[in-house]
Amino acid sequence: MIEKINTVAVVGAGYMGGGIAQSLALAGMQVTLADVSAPATHAALERLLKESAQFEEQGLFPKGATETIRANLKAAESIEEAVAGVDFIEEAVPEIPAIKHDVLKRICAAARADAIIGTNTSTLPVHTLAPAVTHPERFLTVHFSNPAPFIPGVELVSGKATDPAIVPVVKDMLVRAKRRGAEVADTPGFVLNRLQYVLLKEAMSIVEEGIASPEDVDTIVSTxxxxxxxxxxxxxxxxxxxxxxxxxxxxxxxxxxxxxxxxxxxxxxxxxxxxxxxxxxxxxxxxxxxxxxxxxxxxxxxxxxxxxxxxxxxxxxxxxx
The missing domain is CATH 1.10.1040 (N-(1-d-carboxylethyl)-l-norvaline Dehydrogenase; domain 2)
Incomplete structure (x- = not known):
């Protein structure tokens, strides 16, 4: 079993996946990025490096962060190339079960049998995605929040088959990336979005009932x-x-x-x-x-x-x- 995560693949180079890749590369891990096509992946890499330079200029990333990310983050020509041989794979493709199933099957076909596989899903339970994973004992949800480079909390959701021994390994990776992992049960929406959506629903009811405007509700909540x-x-x-x-x-x-x-x-x-x-x-x-x-x-x-x-x-x- 993997005892320490040093090499990572992030599959899905959009806003969330790209931010996750930045964060882990900045923490010193060797990260390989893959997206829907090689041109899309290379374009995403350039975007992430440009963003990192902007964050550094604004004082949001430490000095030298962009060079650290540049040294640790690379683009793969395919999903299969990205995941081959790495310790940990984070799937961050759109929140559509069919797409996630397809990508997870491709990941499993090319990854090491002992590679830990995480999915960055906001609401889909592990048990709805695990059937696409071979050796599901190495599979769990690793849910980063938006924007990934700056939000420290990460939900960790184990399925029925998940080996409990992989959780501290993932938590160690998160600590090195200055993130905090919290374990929650495998239910739709987990904790973050169950609470967040309940608040939004009640806020919308307040507006619909004419109790306060959206602007005043936001003021009350934020202050x-x-x-x-x-x-x-x-x-x-x-x-x-x-x-x-x-x-x-x-x-x-x-x-x-x-x-x-x-x-x-x-x-x-x-x-x-x-x-x-x-x-x-x-x-x-x-x-x-x-x-x-x-x-x-x-x-x-x-x-x-x-x-x-x-x-x-x-x-x-x-x-x-």
């Missing part, structure tokens, strides 16, 4: 709870706000919207046990010592202040100008 989400997830935020407070608020929602926004069972249980979050020393994210709580408050205040300073420095987005 209130979205402001916090860069540093804390919803469980940590709830712990800091107080689970008893959340339980009382859910009563209002349940009265207004019914079962759709009923109080979650996990919240009822913790509140009934007197576990209100940071104020009582235990909540959704575990137990807290007084020292941890003091450190958390200091970190939170510093993080939010810095975020405010960054927003002032960057100014409004072009959508607001």
């Amino acid at each position: 209130t709870f979205g402001f916090r989400l860069a540093f804390f997830g919803p469980f940590a935020i709830a712990d800091m706000a107080g689970l008893d407070v959340y339980a009382n608020c859910f009563k209002t929602f349940e009265d207004a919207y019914g079962d759709r926004l009923a109080t979650p069972a996990i919240l009822k249980k913790l509140v009934s046990e007197g576990k209100f979050g940071t104020k009582t020393g235990e909540g959704l994210t575990g137990k807290f010592t007084p020292e941890q709580l003091a450190g958390l408050i200091a970190y939170r205040n510093k993080a939010y202040a810095r975020m405010g300073q960054l927003m002032d420095e960057l100014g409004p987005s072009p959508l607001r100008q």
Whole structure:
């Protein structure tokens, strides 16, 4: 079994695949790129090098990044050439099952039998793609987010046949690329898009009901709870706000919207046990010592202040100008 990923092929050189290839090449891995045709692959390589130079000029990539990527990233003449002999293959073709099945079959026919194969799918469960993979024990979802060069989180989704031993190998690769892998179950939409789409659906309902405009909804999200989400997830935020407070608020929602926004069972249980979050020393994210709580408050205040300073420095987005 592969113990460390040093060589990579990225199949699909579009916006996502190209960004993944940039990120892994910048981290020092030898990356081979392949797309629908050799001319398309070579054009993508030139685009990625040009983008990297722009990112470097803007201070978004470190000095010397473009030369590092140039030294570590190359274009293949075909998918088969790209995947032959590498440790890890990331499939990043369009989110259409038939296309992914076809490409995965080509990958498997040319790759080493022990090569780890990842798919960059946003919503398709592993079990819908695994039938196209020979030796499915080496197959899993490795879902990067858009834009891949700058978003650190990566969803890792194992299927029924996935060998658990390959997960830490993939996580090690991600750490070297300054990414953070999170393991989630094999269900449609995983975690990222299930949450993201629920938020979008509720936001659209708010607009349809005439409660607020799209612009005002975006302002509220980006300057209130979205402001916090860069540093804390919803469980940590709830712990800091107080689970008893959340339980009382859910009563209002349940009265207004019914079962759709009923109080979650996990919240009822913790509140009934007197576990209100940071104020009582235990909540959704575990137990807290007084020292941890003091450190958390200091970190939170510093993080939010810095975020405010960054927003002032960057100014409004072009959508607001």
